[in-house]
Structures are given as structure tokens and as C-alpha cells.
Amino acid sequence: MDYTAGKPIDDRVIEAMLPYMRSFYGNPASLHQFGQEPRKALDEARTKVAELINAEKKESIIFTSGATESNNMAIKGVAFRNKDHGTHITTSNIEHMSVINPIKYLTTRGFEATFVPVDRDGLLDLENLKHAMTDKTVLVSINYANGEIGTIQPAQEISQIVHGKKAYLHMDATAAAGQVPIDVQKEEIDLLTVSSNDMYGPKGVGALYIKEGVRVEPLLHGGGQERGLRSGTENLPSIVGFGKAAEITKKEMQAEGERLAGLRNRLIKGLLEGIPYAFLNGHPTRRLPNNAYVRFSFIEGESMLLSLDMLGVAASSGSACTAKTLEPSHVLLAIGLKHEEAHGSLLFTLGKQNTQEEIDYVISIMPSIVERLRAISPLTPEELRERCTPRK
Amino acid sequence: MEHFKNPRNMGEISDADGVGTVGNPVCGDLMTIYIKVKDNRLEDIKFKTFGCGAAIATSSMVTEIAKGKTLEEAMKITRANVADSLGGLPPVKMHCSNLAADALHAAIEDYYKKQKEKEVKK
DSSP, X not given: OBTTTOOOOOHHHHHHHTHHHHTOOOOTTOOSHHHHHHHHHHHHHHHHHHHHTTOSSGGGEEEESSHXXXXXXXXXXXXXXXXXXXXXXXXXXXXOHHHHHHHHHHHTTTOEEEEEOBOTTSOBOHHHHHHHOOTTEEEEEEESBOTTTOBBOOHHHHHHHHHXXXXXXXXXXXXXXXXXXXXXXXXXXXXXXXXXXXXXXXSSOEXXXXXXXXXXXXXXXXXXXXXXXXXXXXXXXXXXXXXXHHHHHHHHHHHHHHHHHHHHHHHHHHHHHHSTTEEEOSOSSSBOTTEEEEEETXXXXXXXXXXXXXXXXXXXXXXXXXXXXXXXXXXXXHTTXXXXXXXXXXXXXXXXTOOHHHHHHHHHHHHHHHHHHHHHOSOOOHHHHHHTOOOO | OHHHHSOSSBSOOTTOSEEEEEEEGGGTXXXXXXXXXXXXXXXXXXXXXXXXXXXXXXXXXXXXXXTTOBHHHHHTOOHHHHHHHTTXXXXXXXXXXXXXXXXXXXXXXXXXXXXXXXXXXX
């Protein structure tokens, strides 16, 4: 139940990709017959990704190597190309590192940045966003939904504020695309990051939607592929796979979303009701259908992960004890959690292969895992200590 | 893994002769070690830990190594001893073994301090 970390490729996607590794190895740029089929496939994939987010035309989709490149291209590309109009960028304090770090980089290149806070549920503070924007603001970059706490932002309200101040809006939809419907025209989004693996496509490919008329400087200069915005021979098998994944997702998203939301609600309810001192991280209703993020007081996330792993369940934690630093997730600190609360967080991200039996299994094993670790913990209050006496 | 699954000497000693707490829940690690001393030897030792799997395993391991040793011997237990006994720890986890050895030393120092206070009272 750690789908956010990596998803399997859908079998139908693999089947669609195979011919472009075996037979149609030509370069889409070639005029001869070997280039024709690849060129057609590239167009089709572009159309399918455009349809998923209701882009006005397929040419608005630029294929990249994934969400990190798309975010870099949107942020650095818009900033460098439009610096005559302003040198200020606004973002939130719960963004992915591939948004935070390009913006931090820009602050070393003459730009200024403001990080707008979110509330306890992870929703962007819209009043604060208004105040954070200045005449110099050229770009606002906000996640469509947060991949960790699962909170979905009010895209349309954000775009009204941003456009009222005459800036461009970039949204990172890596976690959201394929889980919730996105309409870049209706929601008036200028640039949107989409990733293939997050919708059961291959890794190493993604896209940036760029609305017509939005000026962007390329990151990669070379042969002028992708309308000159992203040079380099197209990674055709992966792009075809991405297109297929987008097509499948568009068809199946609603039914699968409803199924996952049912499982998610069952898991959250089971854990919160079955275990004392358990709380939900993120918004109670405006959340991604696959995201169940629960924190347990007095214990640490990684020890829960190991316990679950021994019983055959994969999850993720809000504790960064496994990472290079000892700091817990910046997202959890941004929603106002104390360090020790953040450390006790356990993230389940559900996917296609998860069943109700698996959810019920997790609900059945978690109470004893938590009880055992609380018995070891010195932080446990008296009341729990009596309940959690160590078993011989 | 074994010391995480079945930690030894887990719990508290209500009439401990020395108690040592190190770490900080802010960093995700907090460890308390309780010792009972008889004839200059660690007669009993127990721990309580809030932390990751490695922190729990090293707490358990340090109590196993120290039990029955003289106070001087126990003071010589190093961070490396603890990690080695567990079959090595990845570099990012070395602070856990630091914590376990530090907690033991803190508990022994607490014992010495309490002994001195007793002597003063006499």
C-alpha cells in the first residue's frame, strides 16, 4: 500500500509499447517510411494526454523525462523568459522538492520567492496568497493535490486570484492526474505537470502542458524537437505507453476513484476507531481517493513500517529517519504538526491491486503493532501504559 | 531484526539506582535506560525507547551487552561495540547506536551522582 513510491505498469500499456521497441524503431523526425509510424504514434500519444486534462489542442503538450523536468521547465522556463515583466515567484510551503529547489535556485539568480502557508488540513491560505503577490509576480506554482497528505487545492479559486494579478499559474498535478478529473481550460491553468508512472504508465516520461501564448524558455537546447521547447529525440516507446496509460485512466478513473475512496474511508475509519490517540493527516474530504495518512502518538513511523513489512504490508512514513536528515517531512511541519507528531505518521497510498480483504487485514494487525511499540516507548501516558502492559 | 522483533530487557525499573535519558522526540529518538546496581555490577537493566527500528534494536542490544558487567566495564562499551554486535548498521543509523551507548553511560553517571549525594547525607 505504497503506490505513490512506485506503480506497476498496466499490462495493456506494456502491450502498446512493445511494437515501438521491436518494429517501429524509426525516428519520428525522419521523412522516409521508417519515420511515418513513429510520427503517427507520437501524435496519438500527445492527443491522448491532451484529452485527459482537456487541453485545447494536442500541441500544448510537451513530453519530458518526468515530473521533475516538467516542474523545472515550468518554473525556470517561465521565470527566465518573462523576467522583463517581473522577478517574483509565489508558491506554497507544501510543494514537492522538484518545485521548491528550482525556486530556491532562482533566488540565487536575481529572483525573489514567497512561500505561502497552508492551514491544518493542507489547504492554501487564499487571503495570504493575495497578499503575497506583488506587481513583480510573474509565476505562481501550486500543487493541484499534495502527494503526501492528499489534500486537493481549489484550482479554480487560485487561478482567479493569480490571473487577477496578471501572473501565470503553474500547477503540479503529478499526484492528482489520473486520480481526479482535471480541466485546464475550465480551471484556467497556464502550465500543468503530469507524470506517466503515477497513472500506471512507464517511469521516465512525463509532460508539461503549456497554454498557447505562455512564453517559456527551454531547458534543453539542441535539435528543436517538441516545438523547440525540449530538444532530444523523443523517447517513443515510453511516450506511447504514457499515451495509452492516459487513455485507460480517462476511461476508468471515475469507477476506480470511487472504489479506492471506499477502501480509503474504510481504512481511515478502521484505524481511527480501533486505536486510541490516532489522528488523520490532511483534509477529511478534499483528499485524493487513494490516500490514507494516519498518525499515532508516542511512537515512530519507521518502527511501524518495519513491523508492517514483517507481516507483508508495505507503507510509507512521515519520518525521515531513513533519509539523510533527521528532519520529518516538511509537509507535515507545514500543516502545524509538532516534530514528534510528524514522526509518528504512517502513509498508505492505495492502488489498483488493493482489495477490501487487504484493508481489513491492515485494520486487524495495526492495533497490536501500535500497542507493542507504545509499550516500548517512554512517551506513553499513564492511561495507555496500563492498557499496553508488555506481554511475555 | 531479531532485537527489534523481540527486544530484550524492555520496560522500567521502579526503584532504579540510576536512570539515563538521551535524545529528543523532536529528532524522532528518545531513549531511557534504568539500571540496578549490586556490588559494583549491573544487576538489572531495562530500557524504554521512542524511535525507529534501529533505535529499538540498539537499545535492546546495549542492555544485553551491559548486563552483569562492572560499572567500569559498562562505561567502556562504545558506540561501535553496539553496532558491531548487531552485525553492523548503515551509516545513517549510526546515531542510534550512539544514543544507546550514551543512555547507558548517562544512567551510570546518574548512579554515581546519587551515591555521592547519599554519602553527603550520611
